Amino acid sequence: DTEVTQTPKHLVMGMTNKKSLKCEQHMGHRAMYWYKQKAKKPPELMFVYSYEKLSINESVPSRFSPECPNSSLLNLHLHALQPEDSALYLCASSRGTSGRRSGTGELFFGEGSRLTVL
């Protein structure tokens, strides 16, 4: 059983819809991440939250809006998406972000939310 829970597992939305992806972890991790993965491609980093503050935004379009209400929850708000945004969206958490002092930054992934934009 994964300790990072993502909902919904599948989402189909139109280009004018507003929807949200949710992620929850109860491991006491202080860093949370959103990754996007297209078929046969590696996971691509979108956002990093460290201690509930956005620390990295990998130049993600504003139609994706992350939110970290508390240390256990991470949301990704979706608005006016394009069909090319269809992908598997993976949430992950780690004890801290990586670095020589904090360690590997080993990520624990959820099962992902498969998004289809029509």
Next chain:
Amino acid sequence: DQQVKQNSPSLSVQEGRISILNCDYTNSMFDYFLWYKKYPAEGPTFLISISSIKDKNEDGRFTVFLNKSAKHLSLHIVPSQPGDSAVYFCAASGASKIIFGSGTRLSIRP
């Protein structure tokens, strides 16, 4: 600009033999290197890691080797088992980011 590269998209190995998965990187500033395993319809799961100051780390059937001068790491699985069939991602961490390679699909044949 791919900072982490896995040049073999697939690998087929006979059960019981050694599987060797390779990975190259370009950034000398990475602190750690990690291997993840991914089954279909699941998120990646952590397998093993190695610090950039080490050259080998072993955990059961899994050993990771790091050659810093060549900017190359490899994952050895011995003996290979049917349950090892999955996609394996090499990853590198540093500056609060973890960057993934494109993955190698390992198939273990009877």
